[in-house]
Amino acid sequence: xxxxxxxxxxxxxxxxxxxxxxxxxxxxxxxxxxxxxxxxxxxxxxxxxxxxxxxxxxxxxxxxxxxxxxxxxxxxxxxxxxxxxxxxxxxxxxxxxxxxxxxxxxxxxxxxxxx
Amino acid sequence: xxxxxxxxxxxxxxxxxxxxxxxxxxxxxxxxxxxxxxxxxxxxxxxxxxxxxxxxxxxxxxxxxxxxxxxxxxxxxxxxxxxxxxxxxxxxxxxxxxxxxxxxxxxxxxxxxxxxxxx
Numbered sequence: 001x002x003x004x005x006x007x008x009x010x011x012x013x014x015x016x017x018x019x020x021x022x023x024x025x026x027x028x029x030x031x032x033x034x035x036x037x038x039x040x041x042x043x044x045x046x047x048x049x050x051x052x053x054x055x056x057x058x059x060x061x062x063x064x065x066x067x068x069x070x071x072x073x074x075x076x077x078x079x080x081x082x083x084x085x086x087x088x089x090x091x092x093x094x095x096x097x098x099x100x101x102x103x104x105x106x107x108x109x110x111x112x113x114x115x
Numbered sequence: 116x117x118x119x120x121x122x123x124x125x126x127x128x129x130x131x132x133x134x135x136x137x138x139x140x141x142x143x144x145x146x147x148x149x150x151x152x153x154x155x156x157x158x159x160x161x162x163x164x165x166x167x168x169x170x171x172x173x174x175x176x177x178x179x180x181x182x183x184x185x186x187x188x189x190x191x192x193x194x195x196x197x198x199x200x201x202x203x204x205x206x207x208x209x210x211x212x213x214x215x216x217x218x219x220x221x222x223x224x225x226x227x228x229x230x231x232x233x234x
Contacts, residue, residue, distance in 0.1 A: 091158060
């Protein structure tokens with residue numbers, strides 16, 4: 001069965017510093033995709049970054065980068081130069097393999113950015 | 116970018132009534148739409164997958180007769196919570212998978228969600 005694990009219920013980071021949000025996954029499939037979403041208090045799901053299982057380079061999108069370590073089955077999100085507006089809930093998600101196009105989500109990490 | 120809308124954004128109803136939530140892809144056609152439920156401070160849990168013109172596929176533990184899903188067109192899916200009870204109060208989010216040409220990166224787009232409160 002596929003599973004996503006986020007072990008950090010909450011994280012604090014000082015404004016302008018970098019922060020890493022952890023995500024590990026479990027799948028026996030070779031082809032899958034990994035995602036990170038941001039959910040502010042309004043509830044909308046905001047897509048941040050995507051990493052395909054066959055991508056050799058780590059994905060980057062602006063201040064977001066995904067530290068993909070396939071052998072360890074981890075896909076940590078790194079946010080550089082944190083901003084107050086980054087305070088939100090962050091979900092790691094996985095799609096593909098035996099799950100088809102279904103996406104499963106981790107429990108989430110609430111990030112608090114301090115001024 | 117692709118936009119998915121949900122209506123209503125907020126609904127309060129009495130216990131025992133039925134509530135319909137609409138999910139529309141505004142500027143693209145969606146082969147598949149997904150319905151999620153999110154309880155406060157919890158993650159998104161997939162309820163069902165709906166394909167246009169066919170019956171929805173429900174996840175284990177989700178009651179088909181309670182959560183009726185209709186995917187009548189490539190731009191509209193509806194979730195009806197029948198005989199709603201307070202425990203059905205939750206945040207319901209839909210997402211839509213666009214029609215894609217072969218080789219194009221697949222993605223899904225989320226609606227803004229609907230907050231349901233059953234009194």
